[in-house]
Amino acid sequence: MTVSTTVTGPETATREHAAVVPFRWKPVLAVSLALTAVLLALAGRYGYYMDELYFRVAGDHLGWGYVDQPPLVALLAKAQTALFGDTLFAIRVVPALLAGLSVWVAAHLARELGGGGGAQVLAASAAAGTLATMAAGHVLHPTAVDHVVWVTLCWLLVRLLRTRDSRLWLAIGAVVGIGLLAKYLVVLLVAGLVAGLLVAGPRQVLRDRFLALGAGLGLLIALPVLVWQAPHGWPQFSMASEMSEPLSVGGAVNFLIGQPLMTGLFLTPVWIAGLTGLLRRPQWRDYRALAVAYLVIAVVLLLVGGFGRYTEGLLTSLTAAGCVPAAAWVRTVPRRIVLAAAVVVNAVLAAVMCLPVLPASAYAEDSPLAGFGDAQLGQTGWEELTEQVATVYRGLPPAERARAIVYGQNYAEAGAVDRFGPARGLPPAYSGLNSYHDFGRPADDRTVVLAVGVDPAAFGRHFARCVPAATLHFALPHLEEGKPVLLCHDPVQPWDRLWPQLRWVGTF
Known part of the structure; x- marks a missing residue:
């Protein structure tokens, strides 16, 4: 050349x-x-x-x-x-x-x-x-x-x-x-x-x-x-x-x-x-x-x-x-x-x-392809998560359902409920992670929270009472496996004061 x-x-x-x-x-x-x-x-x-x-x-x-x-x-x-x-x-x-x-x-x-x-x-x-x-x-x-x-x-x-x-x-x-x-x-x-x-x-x-x-x-x-x-x-x-x-x-x-x-x-x-x-x-x-x-x-x-x-x-x-x-x-x-x-x-x-060229089950824990499961299985289970949250929500008395919101510890949990929740009658979803925190906070009359994936002790101190309502389980390995769904009542502070305390920046 x-x-x-x-x-x-x-x-x-x-x-x-x-x-x-x-x-x-x-x-x-x-x-x-x-x-x-x-x-x-x-x-x-x-x-x-x-x-x-x-x-x-x-x-x-x-x-x-x-x-x-x-x-x-x-x-x-x-x-x-x-x-x-x-x-x-x-x-x-x-x-x-x-x-x-x-x-x-x-x-x-x-x-x-x-x-x-x-x-x-x-x-x-x-x-x-x-x-x-x-x-x-x-x-x-x-x-x-x-x-x-x-x-x-x-x-x-x-x-x-x-x-x-x-x-x-x-x-x-x-x-x-x-x-x-x-x-x-x-x-x-x-x-x-x-x-x-x-x-x-x-x-x-x-x-x-x-x-x-x-x-x-x-x-x-x-x-x-x-x-x-x-x-x-x-x-x-x-x-x-x-x-x-x-x-x-x-x-x-x-x-x-x-x-x-x-x-x-x-x-x-x-x-x-x-x-x-x-x-x-x-x-x-x-x-x-x-x-x-x-x-x-x-x-x-x-x-x-x-x-x-x-x-x-x-x-x-x-x-x-x-x-x-x-x-x-x-x-x-x-x-x-x-x-x-x-x-x-x-x-x-x-x-x-x-790429999803194989059945998702091919990346399960007992599979030789399990090492590649993070990217593949990260695309599964989000409707399952939403349905499990919806089951808890449907079990609430009507008066509590009217005052309820869903809180996701990370943006994927909140985003899943935002995408699949309306078809299941779920209320709006919120999260404190990164800019999801900036997308809005709950109204002051929302005093019932279905909290997904949170630490019970850290999150529970912000409410008058929090009790376990469900534990997440999935058909395939999932990063949300075993995480709790808490049912929390009555924030101890108004949302405008509580919301800044729930903000966190990072990855999950």
């Missing part, structure tokens, strides 16, 4: 690298649409994931920010339910489309690195077959947006470095701004890429006026989110602390295990080939910042106790890069068979791990 000599500036901004080949848009589009179709076909299986129950309610309380997230996902929840109905399928349409888009972008990234048609299709297929892409495309979550944002930023930066079209900083700034509306984690990628450019170069792209304009555009897009954070005490820092752990051997091991897990074991050699190729290939010298960014981000996350999944967008980009040397490697039929089998097997295993 040869690089044409260019000078940074608008007058030479559109100069193209001679080795770039046409984009194989038809087969790449076929792969992208196939993934989207699979995700949509499976969207209605099992049930809502616990966070989706929260985002759905947040969509009815739109604002410029929330304690634990920026506003975009709540807006997407509202838009999807308004357009397609208040159903499980409806709330998962956009994630599926975004996953398909990330596959399209991954193929473009391979092309920017000199990949021909085979490398482009391989990059699309490999990206579609990773656990990271499938998981991002299955449920409505900030990661659904964050995933495509990270892959897109990597592509745009490589294109900028190849063409030296400094106007691409504007596009990069816009994508960063949109990313900040969904998840603050994109700041980590920006910092890593800047560090990569400072360490590995080319540093001159950081001295361009379009970089300042792009940064300004990104800040302008994200300005309402940042403005919201300031008067609310910057709650994102509290959430970041809750989402990290002190540096430990166990945490480091979990992080390292997460790196091959997010792509899949059978594609790990491909993303490692992308990483090493970016560090060692002479023709990729200008793109070395991408590899340095990954190494910097990995070290930072190890030090602060971050989750291994936080690198998943960058790992997908490295996988796309690795498809360029991988496509050159498959010069014989046996090698083609090996690589094709690796992509297919990886995709099948990723689907089993994160």
Whole structure:
């Protein structure tokens, strides 16, 4: 691969690298649409994931920010339910489309690195077959947006470095701004890429006026989110602390295990080939910042106790890069068979791990797949929970039912009752967790509380009396298994004084 000599500036901004080949848009589009179709076909299986129950309610309380997230996902929840109905399928349409888009972008990234048609299709297929892409495309979550944002930023930066079209900083700034509306984690990628450019170069792209304009555009897009954070005490820092752990051997091991897990074991050699190729290939010298960014981000996350999944967008980009040397490697039929089998097997295993392709009972405690049950079984049992609460509610005298509300210790409990409770005649649901606390407090005449999942001693001190009314049980393993449903009467303080005491920030 040869690089044409260019000078940074608008007058030479559109100069193209001679080795770039046409984009194989038809087969790449076929792969992208196939993934989207699979995700949509499976969207209605099992049930809502616990966070989706929260985002759905947040969509009815739109604002410029929330304690634990920026506003975009709540807006997407509202838009999807308004357009397609208040159903499980409806709330998962956009994630599926975004996953398909990330596959399209991954193929473009391979092309920017000199990949021909085979490398482009391989990059699309490999990206579609990773656990990271499938998981991002299955449920409505900030990661659904964050995933495509990270892959897109990597592509745009490589294109900028190849063409030296400094106007691409504007596009990069816009994508960063949109990313900040969904998840603050994109700041980590920006910092890593800047560090990569400072360490590995080319540093001159950081001295361009379009970089300042792009940064300004990104800040302008994200300005309402940042403005919201300031008067609310910057709650994102509290959430970041809750989402990290002190540096430990166990945490480091979990992080390292997460790196091959997010792509899949059978594609790990491909993303490692992308990483090493970016560090060692002479023709990729200008793109070395991408590899340095990954190494910097990995070290930072190890030090602060971050989750291994936080690198998943960058790992997908490295996988796309690795498809360029991988496509050159498959010069014989046996090698083609090996690589094709690796992509297919990886995709099948990723689907089993994160998509509802099997009966939910396949992830029960006595199953060999039980280790993958957290994500899968987190989508089950919420209607069961609501029905058990409804059974307690129906057993109350009419006068008490008229004064009752449901309180969930976490937002999934409250969100489940909000979604499935009206059909069962249940009263409104409330929670003190994160921004669910801000969605409203009970009226003062609501003096009977069905409290789900609370600590009896801590919660009971706020009421004249609290007694156990039920214990939650589920057909499949569930994080709510064995938790109590308390029946509490007569708050010892008015709700306007009691409600601030029930607020808590964190995860569950």
